[in-house]
Amino acid sequence: MLIPQPYLLFLGDVTDPLAAKTARGIHVWRPEQCVGEIKLPGCTVSLGLDVLDIATAKERGAKTLVLGTANAGGYLPEHWLDTVKGAIKAGMNVASGLHHRLVDEPELVALAQEFGVELFDLRHMRPKLNVGSGKKRTGKRVLTVGTDCSVGKMYTSLALEAAMRERGMKADFRATGQTGILVAGEGIAIDAVIADFIAGAVEALSPANDADHWDIVEGQGSLFHPSYAGVSMGLIHGAQPHWLVMCHEMGRPHMRHLPHQPMVSLKDCVEANLRAADVTSDNVQLAGFAINTSNYSEEEARAYCAEVSAEFGVPATDPVRFGIADIAALLQERG
Amino acid sequence: MLIPQPYLLFLGDVTDPLAAKTARGIHVWRPEQCVGEIKLPGCTVSLGLDVLDIATAKERGAKTLVLGTANAGGYLPEHWLDTVKGAIKAGMNVASGLHHRLVDEPELVALAQEFGVELFDLRHMRPKLNVGSGKKRTGKRVLTVGTDCSVGKMYTSLALEAAMRERGMKADFRATGQTGILVAGEGIAIDAVIADFIAGAVEALSPANDADHWDIVEGQGSLFHPSYAGVSMGLIHGAQPHWLVMCHEMGRPHMRHLPHQPMVSLKDCVEANLRAADVTSDNVQLAGFAINTSNYSEEEARAYCAEVSAEFGVPATDPVRFGIADIAALLQERG
Incomplete structure (x- = not known):
C-alpha cells in the first residue's frame, strides 16, 4: 500500500x-x-x-x-x-x-x-512508467467506461468490487483518480501522466495476475468527450479488459460542461468502446450498464433500466438504487 | 516564432x-x-x-x-x-x-x-494549456492520421503544406513532434503534455483562423497502436479536422515494435478515424492516402496506390515518389 x-x-x-x-x-x-x-x-x-x-x-x-x-x-x-x-x-x-x-x-x-x-x-505523483505494449497478460479485467465524465465510474467500480467479493470472487479495485487512490491506498492518477504513457500506466496498474483474479479498473472520461477522450482511449488499451461496464446518467442533455456537445447514444458509445478495446483484447464483451437515475422517480428509473437491458441483452441497473449484483453474477457465471 | x-x-x-x-x-x-x-x-x-x-x-x-x-x-x-x-x-x-x-x-x-x-x-516544453472544449472554430484544418507510428505523417504534412502553397493556398504546417517543431520553429510536442491536456494543446496549436486559411496538423501515433492511441485520439478531437489524410506503409507486417500486434486494415482504420473525428467535426471527410512504398518497385507501388484509390474513391499516392499534388488539388477544389 x-x-x-x-x-x-x-x-x-x-x-x-x-x-x-x-x-x-x-x-x-x-x-x-x-x-x-x-x-x-x-x-x-x-x-x-x-x-x-x-x-x-x-x-x-x-x-x-x-x-x-x-x-x-x-x-x-x-x-x-x-x-x-x-x-x-x-x-x-x-x-x-x-x-x-x-x-x-x-x-x-x-x-x-x-x-x-x-x-x-x-x-x-509521477511514477516511473513505460509505454504500453499491448502484450497479453493473465488474470481477468473489467473496465468501467462511460458516455461522459462524472457518470459514476468510480462508484460503479467500487460497488462491483464489493459485489464480486461478496460472491467469493478475488476482485481488486484499481484506482485511476485521486479519490479512488485514497480509497484503495494506491493507484495512478491517470489524467496526470505524460500523454505517451497513458496505456503503459494502466498496464502497470493492473499487471498479470492469477487466472481467477479480477481487476476492476476505474475508467475516466469518455471516448466522446472532446476534452478527455485521449485519456479514455489509453485507459481502454492499457486495461486490456475482458469486460466493459458502461456508465451513464439517465437524461443528461449534453456532455458535461459543454452545452454545444451533444450526448452520444448508448449504442454508438458501446460500439466505439468495444471496437477500441478490441485492439488489445480479443473477445471483449459488454457486461452491463450502470446508470445514474437520481433525477428520476424509481418507477421511471426501473422502466429505463429495463428498456436498456432489453435493447442490449445485458443487465442494466442503478448501482446506488438497485445494487450491482446482476453484473457481478454475470461476470462470475461467464468468467 | x-x-x-x-x-x-x-x-x-x-x-x-x-x-x-x-x-x-x-x-x-x-x-x-x-x-x-x-x-x-x-x-x-x-x-x-x-x-x-x-x-x-x-x-x-x-x-x-x-x-x-x-x-x-x-x-x-x-x-x-x-x-x-x-x-x-x-x-x-x-x-x-x-x-x-x-x-x-x-x-x-x-x-x-x-x-x-x-x-x-x-x-x-510545457506550455500553459487548457483542457479542450470542442467548440467550433473558423478556418480549415487537415490532419494526418496513420495506421501506425512512423508511417510518414510529418513528411506528408510538410509535403502537403508545400503543395498547397504552390497552388496559392494559405497553408501552415502545425508541428506536434520535435522535428516538426524545429522545422516550423514552433509547435507543441504533443506526446509530452499531461494526458488531460492533449486535445486542449491541439486546440491551442491550431486556433481559429481566416475562413480560407488551412492548418495542416501533424498527426502522431495511431488509434490502433496499443502504446500511443490516447495521444492520437486527443489529437483528432483537438484538431477538429475537416479532412483527414491517412498515412500508411505498404506491406508493413505488424504494428511498429510490436510483433504480437496485427496491422489494422485500411478500411477499419479510416472508419475509426472518421468516427472519432466526427465527435468534434461534423462532415469530416477523407482527403486521400499517403503511402510509404519504399520497400516495393515503382510498378508495385503504382498498382497498390491505384487499388487503394479505387477502393476509397480518393487520391492515393506515395508523397516521396509521386508527390501529393492530387490531394492538394482535391482540398482546393472541395474546400
Whole structure:
C-alpha cells in the first residue's frame, strides 16, 4: 500500500457538502480506514465520524491526514497549515488532492523530513512508467467506461468490487483518480501522466495476475468527450479488459460542461468502446450498464433500466438504487 | 516564432545516418533556415551543407544551434558540451531534442543567462494549456492520421503544406513532434503534455483562423497502436479536422515494435478515424492516402496506390515518389 491507512479526514472550514466529495468517498467505501474527521471553526460539513483532534486521532491509530475537501482554485489556504503541521509533528503522513502541492511548501517538506513522514500530492505523483505494449497478460479485467465524465465510474467500480467479493470472487479495485487512490491506498492518477504513457500506466496498474483474479479498473472520461477522450482511449488499451461496464446518467442533455456537445447514444458509445478495446483484447464483451437515475422517480428509473437491458441483452441497473449484483453474477457465471 | 531561425545543425560524432534524422528533416523542409552543419572528429554523416565553426556560423547569421542527432539513450555526451558552450558564448540559442535536458546542466543555464540566450528542450516544453472544449472554430484544418507510428505523417504534412502553397493556398504546417517543431520553429510536442491536456494543446496549436486559411496538423501515433492511441485520439478531437489524410506503409507486417500486434486494415482504420473525428467535426471527410512504398518497385507501388484509390474513391499516392499534388488539388477544389 502506497498511502498508509487508516486516515484522519480533514474537512477544513468548508460549508458546501459537495466540496467534501473525496472525504465522503473514502468514508463510504472504506469506513474501517477512517478513524475520524477533523475540522476548523466554521465548517458545517460532517461525515458523521468522530470529530477528533490530532492527538486523539494519533492515539486511535491514524497514519495519514487526508486533505479531503477541495477549496476554490485548489489552493492550500494559509489557515489550514497549522493542522497539517500538527499532523506531521504527531508523526502522520499527509495526503492531498489539491492542485497546490504540499512539497512546494519548504516548511512542510522540512518538517516531514524531521518527523520521518511522507507528503503525498495525489495530482502530481509521477511514477516511473513505460509505454504500453499491448502484450497479453493473465488474470481477468473489467473496465468501467462511460458516455461522459462524472457518470459514476468510480462508484460503479467500487460497488462491483464489493459485489464480486461478496460472491467469493478475488476482485481488486484499481484506482485511476485521486479519490479512488485514497480509497484503495494506491493507484495512478491517470489524467496526470505524460500523454505517451497513458496505456503503459494502466498496464502497470493492473499487471498479470492469477487466472481467477479480477481487476476492476476505474475508467475516466469518455471516448466522446472532446476534452478527455485521449485519456479514455489509453485507459481502454492499457486495461486490456475482458469486460466493459458502461456508465451513464439517465437524461443528461449534453456532455458535461459543454452545452454545444451533444450526448452520444448508448449504442454508438458501446460500439466505439468495444471496437477500441478490441485492439488489445480479443473477445471483449459488454457486461452491463450502470446508470445514474437520481433525477428520476424509481418507477421511471426501473422502466429505463429495463428498456436498456432489453435493447442490449445485458443487465442494466442503478448501482446506488438497485445494487450491482446482476453484473457481478454475470461476470462470475461467464468468467 | 518560438525558436529563432536560421539554425546551425550540430551532428556530433555520429556515424549512423539515421541518427541525423532530425537534422535531415529540417534541412529537407527548410533549407533556407540552415546556415551550415558542425561536427566533431569521427562524424561520418553529412547533410551536404557547408561545414562551419561557431564563429563563421555566427557571422552567417545562425541564431540557434540545433542538436540535430540522437545518441543512444538520449543523453547529452560530455564531449558535446564544448560545442554547446561555444555556441552560447557566441550568442546563439541552443535547441535540443534529447531526453537529457539542457536546463539540467547548471553550467549551461548560467552561461545562457550570462550571454542572454535561450535553451530549448523540445521534449520537455510545457506550455500553459487548457483542457479542450470542442467548440467550433473558423478556418480549415487537415490532419494526418496513420495506421501506425512512423508511417510518414510529418513528411506528408510538410509535403502537403508545400503543395498547397504552390497552388496559392494559405497553408501552415502545425508541428506536434520535435522535428516538426524545429522545422516550423514552433509547435507543441504533443506526446509530452499531461494526458488531460492533449486535445486542449491541439486546440491551442491550431486556433481559429481566416475562413480560407488551412492548418495542416501533424498527426502522431495511431488509434490502433496499443502504446500511443490516447495521444492520437486527443489529437483528432483537438484538431477538429475537416479532412483527414491517412498515412500508411505498404506491406508493413505488424504494428511498429510490436510483433504480437496485427496491422489494422485500411478500411477499419479510416472508419475509426472518421468516427472519432466526427465527435468534434461534423462532415469530416477523407482527403486521400499517403503511402510509404519504399520497400516495393515503382510498378508495385503504382498498382497498390491505384487499388487503394479505387477502393476509397480518393487520391492515393506515395508523397516521396509521386508527390501529393492530387490531394492538394482535391482540398482546393472541395474546400
